[in-house]
Amino acid sequence: MKVYLESFGCSASLASAEIMKASVERLGHELLGPAAAAEAEVYICNSCTVKYTTEQKILYKVRSMGEKGVQVIVSGCMPEVQLEDILHANPEAHILGVNAISRLGELLSLIERRMAEGLPAGGYLELRTSEPLGFLNVPRERSNPNIHICQISQGCNFACSYCIVKNARGKLRSFPPEDIVKDIRSAVAEGCREIWLTSQDDSQYGMDTGVKLPKLLCMISEIPEDFKVRVGMMNPFSVLPILDELVDAFDSDKVFKLLHLPIQSASHSVLKRMNRLHKMDAVDEIITKFRTRFEDLSLFTDIIVGFCDETDEDFEETVEWVKKYRPEKINISRYSPRPHTKAFSFRNLDSRISVQRSHALHKVCEQIKLGSKQEMIGWKGRVFVSKYTEMGDVLTRTDAYRPVVISGSGLKPGEYANVEITGAKPGYFMGKLIG
Template sequence: MSKDKKDYSKYFDFSDAKILSEDENGKRIRIRGREINILSEPNHRQEKQRGKQDVQVLYDTALPEEFKTIGLGKFYLVYTFGCQMNEHDSETIKGMLEQMGYKATEDRMEADIILLNTCAIRENAEDKVFGELGHLKHLKTEKPDMLLGVCGCMSQEEGVVKRILSKHGFVDLVFGTHNIHRLPHLIQEALFSKEMVVEVWSKEGDIVENLPKKREGLRGWVNIMYGCDKFCTYCIVPFTRGKERSRRPEDVIAEVRELARQGFKEITLLGQNVNAYGKDFTDITYSFANLMDDIHKIDIPRVRFTTSHPRDFDDHLIEVLAKGGNLVEHIHLPVQSGSSQVLKKMSRKYSRETYLELSRKIKQAIPDVVLTTDFIVGFPGETDEQFEETLSLVREVGYDFAYTYIYSPREGTPAAVMEDNVPMEVKSERLQRLNAAINEHSRKSNDRLLGATVEVLVEGVSKNNDSMLSGRTRSNKLVHFEGSADLIGSFVHVRITDPMTWYIKGDMITEPFAATDAV
């Protein structure tokens, strides 16, 4: 076992656990005086076995009347860790809680239920959650009737759930990513039984439509599919999110039309691999490119999507995106490494050369496109020469932004048993060099905007200056400019006066103009 690989066995000990009852509906156990009702729990072996069962699409999801009063006079607080998918899951969780009568609060002392919607993509994300649980333990002691729950991707990991059962017995509720729609039933069970309730499905979840959502802000997240079938060797997501399941196109399009009717200015289509959308359909031939082409015709100003896998990014999609209109000129295209050898060890299923060819095609079809990406440095066995290939890829493609990470082993993935033989000081040095190369291009890209006039969707007041507003261009560049708060939620035009590395500054203009840049 490498020094960076977490050994979960030190966190739990079930020697004092006693099984109270067990049947086909689950089991009840007692650990350290706390009774736990385990309806189902995660199992990585089951998660690795892609089931052949048909994925059902469920539409009749109305909340039973008896659940609508459970939260009356009570307050909820949801903490979200991780990606946009988690953010969107939290919107659904909040929507269900409000259907049950709960009201939102930002004061944890006022909250009657606190849920941590978690991320498992990297080890430090888990550390943050367990650190937060440590803080909440004191609150739970003061307010024993408060419900405390852990959900999301971490809950789909065997070791995490065992650690919660053994070391965090004050938690009342644990549920996974596939059974969020079961939340009202699980809350009822936890309240009435006074036991910890655990329900995590290792089998693939069905597609559940018509769940309530509490959306906030200017942008709307729209799930178009769930899960991932790529099984990159470093990634836990295929286990925590399950196999790829696409929503029916008519359901996606109806949701986008409704968001347009409600006045949303921007939507982001979500999936672990949006480019694989529709490949699981057996009754129709309908791809992500087809979906984007149909959404292109809907009267909503901006449409984004995340995240893309280069393997499934085809010529038809490029052709559709080149139509512009509400399809913005920003594509997030994770590459992870610039070395074909490392990409093969990662099981990314493309090479450096095919990625470069894809980026060339995209730039040729969409001249104003801005590309952003993800990188992992210090993957097991990565040599200095292979890292230099990553730096040269950055220079050749020219990214405006990148999420960069030091490799972090995840329990249950193939990479976790590889020899992690790149010293931490080498990983850190490589990360600094990579960030410097990306920052250099980002600054050059922003410098080219000096004097250009850009369209900005105003998102809010600057955190550091009440007289400054901030918003984003079509290509997702952050812009700061002076203006009044009544402009929030509207589109304005800004002439760029001061480009920086991470953002650009400018002056709002009101006179008629001809746009000088598509960003």
């Protein structure tokens, strides 16, 4: 069969998509690219339900593909929490549970049998598993052959009032550390030189088993060969209990000095309504300890603007925090009410206020980025070659994960080089080799 797979959402979702693509090809089906999507007999939608706009885009694709006579499979988070919406859009859409990516082949075989025998659709097929299976040590069709995305756990033990993902992925289940190390060791042997650790919250890893994230990072750092590890998002309230050990683990030469610490808001009243279990003095402690140990640290954060009953004063607290700590990257989202969450029943702000605040915060962030980029021009130091660009140049990373593109160098992924940053583009720096 001709199969087209489209994935939405986070890096964990992307990792699942890579595994499912490999499964499609391993079974002898033809995996189509976006340009050939119109030829598909089967459309796999690896869904995300974090934002309303994404949800609506997915429901449109599920409906329109079904109307064209294409067999539709919906995987990812949406089937766990919005099954009725999916089946309303397409009553014949088949369902693959978020934990059941290893059963895709089974589902494709059932669909193929129906098509070969000319049987009527007969309603949707649904395959699920209660525990996550097939996320590690399985073949992948990687989006980039030099980058391996390793999901280290499934689910979350906390309950932010706005978050639907907890309902979709369930309680925290950390994958065995020895399986993770084996998975990464195999990826490195296959030529991957950049490893992304991903989950709903990396710093929760091991809270249910005993082997915490710092220990896991030490185990990964012991794998031979040259590669770098990018640790994914970590919530302040789950970082704090392991802070000292985590800073020590980041001291490894194999770990990028990148701290992705979502605050969502700097207002304590908003954080309380969000059920975010941290105070801003804890955020300050975390950032201070990381910046004290690693002078050249990149700070990423996530912020939600326009959360229920957010006042002008609440928003200004967040803006002032951004100006003080100057993160290199801020993922800004306008609050989007999600079904089955506690915040769904809260009173929402006028959407025009959210739009205004989003624009204002984006403007502040752009000013900070511009200043930071100018400060980096002339910087000299060691970089790690991550991957080739579409233009045939190489994308390198500083120890703090800042992207530097080098042209005409002959460098290969996995190598180190000394460079000087000579200019800045909107999404990266330009550099040249130095002795």
